[in-house]
Amino acid sequence: MYLINDQPYFLQPSNRQQFDSEPNKSTTSNYPYEWATDLSPVATQQPGLLYIYPQSNTGLTLTHRYMIKRADIVTPESSATIPWFEDQDYLVTATAMRLMRVTDDTRYPGFEADAMRMLGVHLLTEGDEQQVVKEVKLDPRRFRIGGSLRPTKIEPW
Known part of the structure; x- marks a missing residue:
């Protein structure tokens, strides 16, 4: 989750195979909507990596909640x-x-x-x-609201 003008945006999880198949163009500019992790550095006592897509050209502060595995x-x-x-x-x-x-x-x-x-x-x-009701919904990575529209066209306020 990250905030822009006090509006929360939630990223959808993705595995590395799906993440690597995303087009990586320098002209792709949008708010990030997907994230993936790379835990291969953990084997060498390095911290894991978190990737977002598409890469933002502005500085974002992400909040990532996790549970540690002892x-x-x-x-x-x-x-x-x-x-x-x-x-x-x-x-x-x-x-x-x-x-x-x-x-x-x-x-x-x-x-x-x-x-x-x-x-x-x-x-x-x-x-x-x-005790939580499960919500069934379409995969947001494939069925995004507004498709390829700029975020200003989706949320004009």
């Missing part, structure tokens, strides 16, 4: 690293629940309900979309 603990049995999941109580409850399932313990249903309640809090705060 690295796995390679040897958890001998590592002193604290697991990435911040709710230790859930980990203990879920482990006990699974052991109770294996041993046919009668307390299993109660522990399962507790574990699901504890995990539900984290799923909702981490972007879980179970």
